[in-house]
Amino acid sequence: MNIKQIAKEAGVxxxxxxxxxxxxEHVAPKTRERIQKIMEQEEYKPxxxxxxxxxxxxxxxxxxxxxxxxxxxxxxxxxxxxVARQKEYVTFVCNIEKDLKLEENYIEQLLTRxxxxxILMFSAQVDRLAQMIEEQKVPVxxxxxxxxxxxxxxxxxxxxxxxxxxxxxxxxxxYRSIGLLCGKDPKQExxxxxEGYRRVLEEHAISEREDYIRxxxxxxxxxxxxAKKLIAGGPPSVIFTSSDSIAYGAMDAIKxxxxxxxxxIAVAGFGNYRMSNLVEPKxxxxxxxxxxxxxxxxxxxxxxxxxxxxxxxxxxxxxQTKLRIRKSCGHSERIGEMF
Amino acid sequence: MLSTNFxxxxxxxxxxxxxxxxxxxxxxxxxxxxAGAGAVVxxxxxxxxxxxxxxRIVCDDNGAQNIRLYSDIQVEGWEHELSIxxxxxxxVIASISAQTPSELAYLASKLERFGADAIEISVSxxxxxxxxVVASHADVVFEMTKEVVSTVKIPVMVKLSxxxxxxxxxAKAVKAAGGSGVSAINTVRxxxxxxIETAKxxxxxxxxxxxxYIRPLGLASVATIAQTVGIPICGIGxxxxxxxxxxxxxxxxxxxxxxTAVMMNGIQVVSNIIEDLACWLDEHGIxxxxxxxGRALENLKSFDEMKIEPAISMDNxxxxxxxxxxxxxxxxYNAITRDGDTxxxxxxxxxxxxxxxxxxPAKKLLLTW
Numbered sequence: 001m002n003i004k005q006i007a008k009e010a011g012v013x014x015x016x017x018x019x020x021x022x023x024x025e026h027v028a029p030k031t032r033e034r035i036q037k038i039m040e041q042e043e044y045k046p047x048x049x050x051x052x053x054x055x056x057x058x059x060x061x062x063x064x065x066x067x068x069x070x071x072x073x074x075x076x077x078x079x080x081x082x083v084a085r086q087k088e089y090v091t092f093v094c095n096i097e098k099d100l101k102l103e104e105n106y107i108e109q110l111l112t113r114x115x116x117x118x119i120l121m122f123s124a125q126v127d128r129l130a131q132m133i134e135e136q137k138v139p140v141x142x143x144x145x146x147x148x149x150x151x152x153x154x155x156x157x158x159x160x161x162x163x164x165x166x167x168x169x170x171x172x173x174x175y176r177s178i179g180l181l182c183g184k185d186p187k188q189e190x191x192x193x194x195e196g197y198r199r200v201l202e203e204h205a206i207s208e209r210e211d212y213i214r215x216x217x218x219x220x221x222x223x224x225x226x227a228k229k230l231i232a233g234g235p236p237s238v239i240f241t242s243s244d245s246i247a248y249g250a251m252d253a254i255k256x257x258x259x260x261x262x263x264x265i266a267v268a269g270f271g272n273y274r275m276s277n278l279v280e281p282k283x284x285x286x287x288x289x290x291x292x293x294x295x296x297x298x299x300x301x302x303x304x305x306x307x308x309x310x311x312x313x314x315x316x317x318x319x320q321t322k323l324r325i326r327k328s329c330g331h332s333e334r335i336g337e338m339f
Numbered sequence: 340m341l342s343t344n345f346x347x348x349x350x351x352x353x354x355x356x357x358x359x360x361x362x363x364x365x366x367x368x369x370x371x372x373x374a375g376a377g378a379v380v381x382x383x384x385x386x387x388x389x390x391x392x393x394x395r396i397v398c399d400d401n402g403a404q405n406i407r408l409y410s411d412i413q414v415e416g417w418e419h420e421l422s423i424x425x426x427x428x429x430x431v432i433a434s435i436s437a438q439t440p441s442e443l444a445y446l447a448s449k450l451e452r453f454g455a456d457a458i459e460i461s462v463s464x465x466x467x468x469x470x471x472v473v474a475s476h477a478d479v480v481f482e483m484t485k486e487v488v489s490t491v492k493i494p495v496m497v498k499l500s501x502x503x504x505x506x507x508x509x510a511k512a513v514k515a516a517g518g519s520g521v522s523a524i525n526t527v528r529x530x531x532x533x534x535i536e537t538a539k540x541x542x543x544x545x546x547x548x549x550x551x552y553i554r555p556l557g558l559a560s561v562a563t564i565a566q567t568v569g570i571p572i573c574g575i576g577x578x579x580x581x582x583x584x585x586x587x588x589x590x591x592x593x594x595x596x597x598x599t600a601v602m603m604n605g606i607q608v609v610s611n612i613i614e615d616l617a618c619w620l621d622e623h624g625i626x627x628x629x630x631x632x633g634r635a636l637e638n639l640k641s642f643d644e645m646k647i648e649p650a651i652s653m654d655n656x657x658x659x660x661x662x663x664x665x666x667x668x669x670x671x672y673n674a675i676t677r678d679g680d681t682x683x684x685x686x687x688x689x690x691x692x693x694x695x696x697x698x699x700p701a702k703k704l705l706l707t708w
């Protein structure tokens with residue numbers, strides 16, 4: 001059954017049926033309910049393509065993600081999809097495998113396919129790509145990689161504060177020599193973690209040791225190699241990492257070196273990936289609100305799609321991390337794990 | 340008689356059904372409004388993924404412990420729920436909870452758009468967040484309130500916690516940030532009990548205690564805020580009768596919220612309280628409910644102001660309750676002896692502490708001089 005037949009059946013105009021589909025709030029409740037009932041009975045499915053022509057909408061959004069095998073990115077994507085589904089939108093997820101050229105290529109493809117909006121997730125080239133999307137009058141929201149995003153609607157996480165909280169916790173537990181394995185990406189978040197780490201050491205008058213800070217690939221392998229180097233050079237008493245992936249690698253390296261966690265070297269991560277509660281010992285880490293990053297990213301995008309950039313101007317949401325105390329840092333107060 | 344102004348809203352009575360699963364969606368909110376409530380507060384709306392812990396509520400005769408009572412409907416879904424709730428008018432307050440000012444402001448602006456009449460910021464949840472509840476930090480509460488107040492046009496109230504050293508400092512922060520009111524108190528962190536055979540706590544983690552257990556804490560918090568901060572207060576904690584409503588109002592509350600009593604006894608409790616309240620006011624020749632507000636505050640005295648009266652316990656002659664020996668047992672000064680229906684108080688031993696007058700089921704003993 002098509003829209004004309006539905007209209008005929010309900011004894012209303014095609015325009016009224018169309019309004020029920022697109023702006024139901026503008027249709028008298030009784031009429032609306034009658035038309036919706038007929039649609040249900042007839043299992044009517046609107047022709048989205050025709051609707052897109054009519055309203056200049058395709059009811060699709062695009063999400064560009066750095067690496068599909070990286071759990072946290074999928075959690076963010078799920079947050080986005082959870083909102084999009086409620087809005088009856090379809091989400092295109094483009095995996096770029098950290099390939100900058102591919103990222104640009106995918107965005108061109110999404111624009112060609114007339115998506116209604118795009119979310120850039122931890123993009124290393126926000127500046128250029130966001131501008132490219134906006135030039136096509138397509139709404140864009142930036143999630144993560146917080147550098148130079150002041151002109152865009154964005155979701156940020158206060159990683160500096162997250163790192164502060166962790167380093168303070170480590171100091172409280174008696175660790176005075178704290179190493180840092182800092183991922184090369186995401187760039188801004190890693191720098192924020194480094195900054196938070198440095199600031200706390202400074203406040204506690206602990207001199208920073210160059211050889212305790214190492215920049216590594218944000219992978220398990222990167223963490224393994226980085227920790228091996230730290231161990232070879234006379235290890236710190238705890239290794240703090242800018243991601244849980246790096247922490248898993250570091251734990252592996254410590255165990256391979258015949259050392260014990262946390263007795264010989266403690267480990268603290270950043271992210272609270274799903275596995276972190278299952279590794280042995282369970283990883284103390286800083287929880288990133290991944291799902292929520294996606295949820296707010298999508299919310300900001302749909303606000304732009306539905307209302308334009310109207311009176312509200314640039315809207316940025318800052319989210320908070322949370323310390324998750326487990327066993328890899330040898331704390332003694334069980335209550336720390338409870339909240 | 341019962342109508343009152345709270346947060347600049349005209350409530351037909353001061354009874355508000357609090358945030359909780361009994362107000363989990365539009366239909367439930369309507370149900371609360373239809374029971375006669377002056378206003379209703381939605382279950383707290385958050386952006387976190389729903390944690391489906393079971394069981395999450397335990398209770399006994401004096402109250403309940405819960406370990407998670409957040410809405411499982413995301414803010415997008417509340418557009419529809421609020422339209423149902425507000426179908427036949429009625430005041431709906433949206434309760435929101437989040438970790439940062441920008442998040443709270445976002446949720447508040449959406450809910451304002453969906454038709455909420457006011458916002459209640461709930462940052463006093465004693466579960467999960469951290470050892471110290473957010474609402475114990477006046478500076479954080481200030482930032483959060485300020486951001487929300489500057490984002491929406493509807494009134495904003497903040498739900499405060501007893502889990503803080505100085506509740507009045509936090510209430511002052513709300514006022515300084517432009518908040519229209521405070522509600523006090525949220526549930527108090529607690530553990531309802533332990534099964535001594537299995538050594539298991541009644542719920543598997545710390546939770547929020549509500550009901551009878553916390554009413555004295557709520558009353559004191561409301562009085563403290565009323566005596567220190569000029570801000571409208573909504574009293575919460577263990578209200579299940581008209582008497583409790585009046586206690587809160589006499590200590591400075593402009594309105595009250597009821598939650599646990601609705602959960603335990605059904606929404607009918609709201610209609611009963613409203614009816615009883617109207618009767619009481621009528622019997623006492625009080626024209627408007629807000630006349631009772633703060634009446635008991637002037638009777639709250641400092642130790643300096645208390646008159647030292649040599650009151651001791653006296654037997655007023657009514658008959659004892661059969662087989663009761665409560666006054667004798669509980670007299671910590673060994674001043675009371677009993678012979679059949681005759682109670683003797685040794686005037687030299689009685690210190691006038693008042694325990695016997697409280698415990699006597701026959702109301703036979705009273706303090707006088």
